[in-house]
Amino acid sequence: MAVYSIAFVFYAVDLANRSGDGAAVRPEIDAKGKTVVRSRSLRIGFALTVLGFVLHLAATLLRGIAAERVPFANMYEFALTATTAIIAIFLFMQFFVDVRFLGALVTGLTVLFLGVSKVNFYRPIVPLPPALDTYWLVIHILVAVLAVGFMTLSFGLSVLQLMQTKRENAAKAGQNALSFLRSFPNAIRLEDLAYRMAIIGFVFWTFTLIAGSIWAERAWSRYWGWDTKEVWTLVIWVLYAGFIHARATRGWRGTRSAWLSIVAYSAVIFNFTIVNVFFKGLHAYSGL
Numbered sequence: 001m002a003v004y005s006i007a008f009v010f011y012a013v014d015l016a017n018r019s020g021d022g023a024a025v026r027p028e029i030d031a032k033g034k035t036v037v038r039s040r041s042l043r044i045g046f047a048l049t050v051l052g053f054v055l056h057l058a059a060t061l062l063r064g065i066a067a068e069r070v071p072f073a074n075m076y077e078f079a080l081t082a083t084t085a086i087i088a089i090f091l092f093m094q095f096f097v098d099v100r101f102l103g104a105l106v107t108g109l110t111v112l113f114l115g116v117s118k119v120n121f122y123r124p125i126v127p128l129p130p131a132l133d134t135y136w137l138v139i140h141i142l143v144a145v146l147a148v149g150f151m152t153l154s155f156g157l158s159v160l161q162l163m164q165t166k167r168e169n170a171a172k173a174g175q176n177a178l179s180f181l182r183s184f185p186n187a188i189r190l191e192d193l194a195y196r197m198a199i200i201g202f203v204f205w206t207f208t209l210i211a212g213s214i215w216a217e218r219a220w221s222r223y224w225g226w227d228t229k230e231v232w233t234l235v236i237w238v239l240y241a242g243f244i245h246a247r248a249t250r251g252w253r254g255t256r257s258a259w260l261s262i263v264a265y266s267a268v269i270f271n272f273t274i275v276n277v278f279f280k281g282l283h284a285y286s287g288l
Contacts (some may be wrong), residue, residue, distance in 0.1 A: 001052075001110075001111055001114045001115065001118075003048055003051055003052035003055060004048075004049070004052045004056075004087075004107045004110050004111050004114075005107075005111050006048055007044075007045045007046075007048035007049045007052060007103065007107045008045075008103075008104055008107040008108050008111060009045075010041045010042070010044045010045035010048065011041070011042070011045040011103040011104035011107060012104055013041040013045075014039050014041040014042040014045060014103075014104075015104060015180045016180070017039065017041060018179070018180035018181075018182065018183055019179045019180040042100055042103070045100075045103050045104075045107075046094075046100050046103060049087065049090070049091065049103060049106075049107060050091060052087070052107075053084070053087045053088065053091060056083070056084050056087060057084055057088075059080065060080050060081055060084045063077060063080060063125075066125055067125045069128055070137075070138050070141070072137060072138070072141040073126065073128055073129075074121070074123050074126075075117065075121040075123075075272070075276055075277075076117050076118075076121040076122045076123055078141065078145070078272075079113055079114065079116075079117035079121060079272075080114070080117065081141070081145050082113075082144075082145040082148050082149070083110045083113050083114055084145075085145040085146055085148065085149035086106060086109070086110060086148070086149045086152045086153075087106065087107075087110060088149065089146070089149040089150060089152075089153060090102065090103075090106045090149075090153065093153065097193065099153070099193070101160075101184050101185075102153065102156050102157070102160070105156040105159065105160075106152070106153070106156060109152065109156075134215060134218055134219070136211055136214055136215035136218060137215060139207075139211045140208060140211040140212045140215050143204045143205075143207040143208045143211060144204070144205070144208040146201075146204045147201045147202075147203075147204035147205040147207075147208055148201070148268060149201075150197045150198070150200045150201030150204065151197070151198065151201040151205075151240070151264070151265055151268055152265070153194075153197045154194045154195075154197035154198040154201060154261055154265070155194075155261060155262060155265035157190050157191075157193050157194035157197060158190075158191075158194045158257075158258040158259075158261035158262050158265075159258075159262065160181070160184065160190050161187050161190040161191050161194060161255075161258045162255060162258050162259075163178055163181060164178075164181050164184060164185075164186060164187040164190055165187040165254065165255060165258075166178060167179075167181045167182075168186065168187055187254075191253065191254070191257055191258065194257075194258070194261055195244070195247055195257070198240060198243060198244060198261060198264075199244060201240065202237075202240045202241065202244060205233075205236060205237055205240065206237065208233065209233060209234070209237055212230070212233065216230070228275055228279040228280070229271070229275060229276075229279075232267070232270070232271040232275050233271070235267055235271075236264065236267045236268055236271060239260075239263065239264035239267050240264045242260065242264075243257070243260040243261055243264050246260060247260075
């Protein structure tokens with residue numbers, strides 16, 4: 001977590017440099033004809049993110065080795081695994097599109113999630129409850145954490161889209177606002193990226209529902225029981241389906257599209273925190 005915190009500081013310095021005269025942030029054209037931003041702070045921040053991910057992955061694997069099972073048994077272990085997936089997907093996307101501009105948001109959220117989980121959700125290693133001792137749990141949680149990783153990137157892009165839209169509107173009116181976004185992709189590009197990340201996350205979340213239903217049948221002899229967690233998993237699926245459908249067929253673009261994405265991700269956070277902590281049911285495996 002400390003490495004991610006330092007990386008966040010360098011990403012923040014990069015953003016501050018972008019707000020200035022731009023001397024420390026130089027847009028250039030690479031060998032493929034793409035515009036890239038050369039920034040020492042950005043490079044250091046990204047390198048620290050890679051280092052943090054290696055340590056983060058090692059900690060997750062060691063937790064699993066110590067427990068002699070996959071680390072999915074409680075909220076702390078899920079948070080540890082999910083944040084690993086968020087950083088992994090962030091780094092993986094770099095092979096296809098330069099998303100380092102999301103570095104401050106991604107590392108900031110990761111530090112926040114890990115900090116809250118360590119303080120409030122940490123639990124010692126315990127054996128799995130009988131209902132969790134199945135390979136369907138591995139499939140169910142694995143696709144869930146991958147979905148959350150892509151949804152987190154989609155959320156970050158949607159937040160930046162709203163900010164970039166505000167900056168572009170201010171620029172048209174001759175005003176100077178959010179100047180650090182000048183070297184970021186425009187609002188349309190950010191919206192397209194958010195939409196693509198949401199689609200991938202939605203596909204994984206669909207498999208989460210399917211695998212969870214099969215697991216429920218094995219554990220409780222029914223595929224669906226309207227348990228609180230089951231309901232909120234369906235709510236999240238419906239929200240992202242609505243976001244994708246509204247943008248694809250109803251022409252909901254711009255700020256309306258971004259707000260739908262943010263609302264859908266808010267449901268993900270609500271499901272992990274409020275539902276797990278305060279609602280009781282068959283899925284009450286928070287360990288708290």
